[in-house]
Amino acid sequence: MEPAQKDRTPFSDIDALSTQMSELVLDALTEMSRHPEIRRVRRAAYEALCPAAGQRLLDAGSGAGEVARLLAAQVGGTGEVLAVDHSSAVTAAAVGRHDDSNVRYLTGDVRTLDLPDDYVDGVWCERVLQHVEGADRAIAELVRVTRPGGRICLIDTDWDSLAFDGMPAGLGKVVLAHVSGHFTPQQADMGRTLRRRLVAAGLSGLTAIPVTCLFTSPASAAVVLPMVNPRVPEESWATPPGLRDEWLACVDAAGASGTFLAVLTIWVVAGTVPV
Numbered sequence: 001m002e003p004a005q006k007d008r009t010p011f012s013d014i015d016a017l018s019t020q021m022s023e024l025v026l027d028a029l030t031e032m033s034r035h036p037e038i039r040r041v042r043r044a045a046y047e048a049l050c051p052a053a054g055q056r057l058l059d060a061g062s063g064a065g066e067v068a069r070l071l072a073a074q075v076g077g078t079g080e081v082l083a084v085d086h087s088s089a090v091t092a093a094a095v096g097r098h099d100d101s102n103v104r105y106l107t108g109d110v111r112t113l114d115l116p117d118d119y120v121d122g123v124w125c126e127r128v129l130q131h132v133e134g135a136d137r138a139i140a141e142l143v144r145v146t147r148p149g150g151r152i153c154l155i156d157t158d159w160d161s162l163a164f165d166g167m168p169a170g171l172g173k174v175v176l177a178h179v180s181g182h183f184t185p186q187q188a189d190m191g192r193t194l195r196r197r198l199v200a201a202g203l204s205g206l207t208a209i210p211v212t213c214l215f216t217s218p219a220s221a222a223v224v225l226p227m228v229n230p231r232v233p234e235e236s237w238a239t240p241p242g243l244r245d246e247w248l249a250c251v252d253a254a255g256a257s258g259t260f261l262a263v264l265t266i267w268v269v270a271g272t273v274p275v
């Protein structure tokens, strides 16, 4: 039997987390939005989706709503953005950060959206499908709610592309083996699978851009990579005794000597719903 969403990663069911972890996850979403490498990913997505004034857009798995509010600025007063997230805690946090832009915040599952057919002109779905059981079902749902000729933009991580330098390679492999499917989703290759999933869903005009994010300090990397983030509580690591501390000491040493390096590819894939 497939594991329930909540058994997989912290982002799969934020409402099931401890208060400490849920606050950490919310802070992480905000910090990620400010990170220059995530901004670079988003610029590529923005160009692929090409939002325009007057459109109704869906931000599926919208987190704290930063992207929804950016998109709302683009669609303007005659348009609208629907920000839908699985977690009611995250949706409440997004509402708490609301400005006066035209965003409607809803709690919902990307696999079973409570929206009519052909309802939106475009979809943004960022770093969500890697946490979802049944990504193709979610994509079919995004296609259903998008009007013919509308554009769907999927953004997802390829965790299998994660690589480090500056720390002992053997130790890094052991740590990654422990945290894969735990800090990071079991669907570790989601990013690279997006293009073929959109081909299978019948979309045309496909674009696929791999954006390789570069982190040259532990502090910069920790915003996106939980396995170098000392704020992630020790009990969440589920690593054998001593391994986390040994690894984080090596990460610190590499940071201090200026030799720390990490790379991670995030894919931006878009396509047009057939007319």
Ligand SMILES: C[S@@+](CC[C@H](N)C(=O)[O-])C[C@H]1O[C@@H](n2cnc3c(N)ncnc32)[C@H](O)[C@@H]1O
Pocket (backbone or CB within 6 Å): 011, 012, 013, 014, 029, 060, 061, 062, 063, 064, 066, 067, 084, 085, 086, 087, 090, 108, 109, 110, 111, 125, 126, 127, 128, 131, 132
């Ligand atoms: C890594 S966060 C990304 C949030 C936002 N897209 C961003 O880029 O800041 C993943 C989000 O997906 C949401 N999520 C996970 N499974 C979902 C589902 N089945 N339906 C809707 N949202 C989901 C989580 O609650 C979380 O807010």
